Amino acid sequence: MEQTRLLNDIEKDCSKILFAIQDALDLISGKWKIKVISVLLYGKKNFTDLQRQIDGLGSKMLSKDLQELEINGLITRTVNATKPITVTYELTEYGYTMEPIIQVLADWGTEHRHKITGR
Amino acid sequence: MEQTRLLNDIEKDCSKILFAIQDALDLISGKWKIKVISVLLYGKKNFTDLQRQIDGLGSKMLSKDLQELEINGLITRTVNATKPITVTYELTEYGYTMEPIIQVLADWGTEHRHKITGR
DNA sequence: GATATGGGTTTCCCTTAGTATAGTGGGTTC
DNA sequence: GAACCCACTATACTAAGGGAAACCCATATC
Structure with a gap:
């Protein structure tokens, strides 16, 4: 249970940086x-x-x-x-x-x- | 003359980082x-x-x-x-x-x- | 024996990013 | 007055990157 919760938090963190990276790449892709x-x-x-x-x-x-x-x-x-x-x-x-x-x-x-x- | 030489050096620097960037991007592009x-x-x-x-x-x-x-x-x-x-x-x-x-x-x-x- | 899950591969298709080439318009130089 | 430089724009083509869907193999669960 505790373990699961921590994993969810990690995945949320990870999603955040994924979005942030996309935001950056949108401007400089190509x-x-x-x-x-x-x-x-x-x-x-x-x-x-x-x-x-x-x-x-x-x-x-x-x-x-x-x-x-x-x-x-x-x-x-x-x-x-x-x-x-x-x-x-x-x-x-x-x-x-x-x-x-x-x-x-x-x-x-x-x-x-x-x-x-x-x- | 001095000025020109400096400019050339800058352009060489610049070319170097351009190649380096390309080397990095080759692996992570897409x-x-x-x-x-x-x-x-x-x-x-x-x-x-x-x-x-x-x-x-x-x-x-x-x-x-x-x-x-x-x-x-x-x-x-x-x-x-x-x-x-x-x-x-x-x-x-x-x-x-x-x-x-x-x-x-x-x-x-x-x-x-x-x-x-x-x- | 039907369906599910993990870990892919294959095929087909399509858009879009990028290339090549040419042209425009203004100004300057020879 | 021919030719060249700067800063683009236009047109036309193409190739590669990527998406959707189907399929494959093994296990194992219902």
Whole structure:
């Protein structure tokens, strides 16, 4: 009885983190969004520079993902009145709160590569 | 010149974390793998319990993802000689190294939900 | 001997995420 | 005035990921 109750509590905990994870993934799912955010952690970038930095990313996907990231408040889009008009994308303060996610993923990936390629 | 050199260095850094992130995502991409790992953080589970705990997950996907997670050394599969035969899935030591990823995602997701639903 | 449970596999289907390619519109440079 | 850069948008296609349902095998319970 006591045991059962504890198990139920654990399952509730577990369900909660499952929902939380889904909430996070909803914003960054897809092949490119995390990478866009990662690049923007290094500073503001314009459209073409973003595309150049992320290998394989086409303009249609970049355009779509930037729109979605903006809608979700993670980045801002600024049109600059420069000679040829340029557009700058930049992480919002909220966007920067994703840094730990990027960091921990990158750390794990680095360790994993060491493990695979025989440290 | 100095400035340019620094920029190049930054771009190399950036490329590195992009590759690292890709390495990590290769193992946990898809709709269900992170959730399977998350549930297993709470302890070993059998097939049916995993399926019950993760809403919407069908047996085909679960079966496929478990195989892939095992191949990548994140979980172990143990057949138990019980009355009706049961199979137990459990995180390996390596699998547990994913905990920080799950944790940081869950934390962010929780905060995000607070923000969206008007703290 | 019918039904249930655990642990899957197989087949078929379908949507959607993503790719490739081309084009637009404004401005600048050669 | 040709060609090139930036920032996209449009169109068209495709492949892979995933869902639903049926089926399989063993045990064992009614």
